Amino acid sequence: MGVILDPLYNIVSGVIVGIHKIFSPIFGADSGVTWTISIMGLVVLIRIILIPLFVKQIKSQRALTVLQPHMKEIQKKYKDDRQKQSEEMMKLYKEHKTNPLASCFPIIAQAPIFFALFTVLNGIAAKTPEGVSAPIARGFLKGEYLDSAAQATFFGAKISQSFLGTTDTTVRIVTVLLIIFMSATTFTTQRQLMVKGMPKIDASNNMMLQQQKIMLYLFPVIFAISGVNFPVGVLIYWSTTNLWTWGQQFYVIKRNPTPGSPAYEELERKRAAKKKQDGKDVNPTDTDSDQDQTPEAPGQRQQPKKKKKKK
Amino acid sequence: MKIVVTPFIKIYQFFSSSSSPRCKYYPSCSNYALTAIKRHGGKGVLMATWRILRCNPWSLGGVDYVDEEIDCADAVQTRKNQLIGVK
Numbered sequence: 001m002g003v004i005l006d007p008l009y010n011i012v013s014g015v016i017v018g019i020h021k022i023f024s025p026i027f028g029a030d031s032g033v034t035w036t037i038s039i040m041g042l043v044v045l046i047r048i049i050l051i052p053l054f055v056k057q058i059k060s061q062r063a064l065t066v067l068q069p070h071m072k073e074i075q076k077k078y079k080d081d082r083q084k085q086s087e088e089m090m091k092l093y094k095e096h097k098t099n100p101l102a103s104c105f106p107i108i109a110q111a112p113i114f115f116a117l118f119t120v121l122n123g124i125a126a127k128t129p130e131g132v133s134a135p136i137a138r139g140f141l142k143g144e145y146l147d148s149a150a151q152a153t154f155f156g157a158k159i160s161q162s163f164l165g166t167t168d169t170t171v172r173i174v175t176v177l178l179i180i181f182m183s184a185t186t187f188t189t190q191r192q193l194m195v196k197g198m199p200k201i202d203a204s205n206n207m208m209l210q211q212q213k214i215m216l217y218l219f220p221v222i223f224a225i226s227g228v229n230f231p232v233g234v235l236i237y238w239s240t241t242n243l244w245t246w247g248q249q250f251y252v253i254k255r256n257p258t259p260g261s262p263a264y265e266e267l268e269r270k271r272a273a274k275k276k277q278d279g280k281d282v283n284p285t286d287t288d289s290d291q292d293q294t295p296e297a298p299g300q301r302q303q304p305k306k307k308k309k310k311k
Numbered sequence: 312m313k314i315v316v317t318p319f320i321k322i323y324q325f326f327s328s329s330s331s332p333r334c335k336y337y338p339s340c341s342n343y344a345l346t347a348i349k350r351h352g353g354k355g356v357l358m359a360t361w362r363i364l365r366c367n368p369w370s371l372g373g374v375d376y377v378d379e380e381i382d383c384a385d386a387v388q389t390r391k392n393q394l395i396g397v398k
Contacts, residue, residue, distance in 0.1 A: 057368070083387060086337045101372065103334065106368075
């Protein structure tokens with residue numbers, strides 16, 4: 001097991017200690033701010049690494065616009081046979097060498113990191129059976145770093161402490177606040193997608209929608225149950241991830257919505273209105289080039305900007 | 312094997328149903344796993360693992376049944392028709 005886990009601990013602790021080194025001169029080596037930034041930096045790093053995959057997926061989603069007539073045809077032709085419908089849809093994607101679905105890889109890829117972080121942070125908080133603090137060093141988080149991290153606080157709560165593992169009221173309050181924050185971000189992300197981001201729901205999707213609604217209210221409960229077992233540091237990681245997911249989705253829904261979704265129609269309307277204002281003909285094939293346009297003075301020709309690949 | 316793994320997959324399916332579908336394949340990896348484990352036991356677990364590994368950002372996905380000739384829509388439809396025919 002150590003063969004698999006040790007490199008993971010090394011990566012996670014290495015990144016955290018590395019970021020800690022960068023920010024120590026600014027906020028101080030033992031400052032909770034530095035340690036919080038280190039954990040958040042880990043999230044940011046992972047999510048930045050995953051961005052190319054995300055962009056790839058968005059691109060293939062956009063390619064679907066071309067396939068829409070075919071998709072409608074399939075839906076109509078096999079409206080009584082969901083299975084056949086799905087089969088034909090998949091065949092269509094494959095034929096056109098595109099697939100709008102993300103696969104669960106981005107999630108699976110993050111799971112080991114999350115687990116490793118959990119273990120590393122738990123190591124900081126480890127105690128002997130008699131209750132004496134005895135931090136366990138994992139990866140690069142050892143020596144002075146381990147001592148420093150063990151004392152680091154986030155709004156007064158030690159990042160290594162968990163709700164159930166402490167009697168400290170501050171830790172409990174901070175944990176609860178973080179759990180509320182996590183629930184709120186998940187809730188808004190989900191709602192945003194349901195209300196704006198998805199193609200209009202047809203009758204066959206109704207059951208899915210129902211289930212989604214249940215989940216919407218069930219997630220806070222799950223966070224509450226699991227969150228009380230996690231050290232504050234892990235909750236910081238989790239909250240940052242959620243916030244990032246929300247931001248990413250917000251950006252996509254605003255700038256690059258799924259064809260057929262309410263957000264897409266809204267964007268189309270806005271574009272049409274803007275073109276009218278500019279006194280130009282509406283050219284539907286031109287929608288791609290003005291993705292990144294910022295409002296400019298009317299009357300001036302708007303230069304189509306190159307879409308940024310890197311981000 | 313079936314008794315141990317199946318409930319976990321079912322729980323996963325319940326929770327994952329809240330997000331939009333993401334599997335590149337049809338049937339989804341979890342459904343594939345359910346069928347594979349039901350039919351092949353331990354070997355099914357390996358089949359499912361292999362399927363999840365294949366379902367990644369670099370694959371094109373597509374239709375992929377445990378047993379194409381038993382599970383595909385046409386076969387299911389034929390069986391249904393036969394059932395009605397017997398009645």
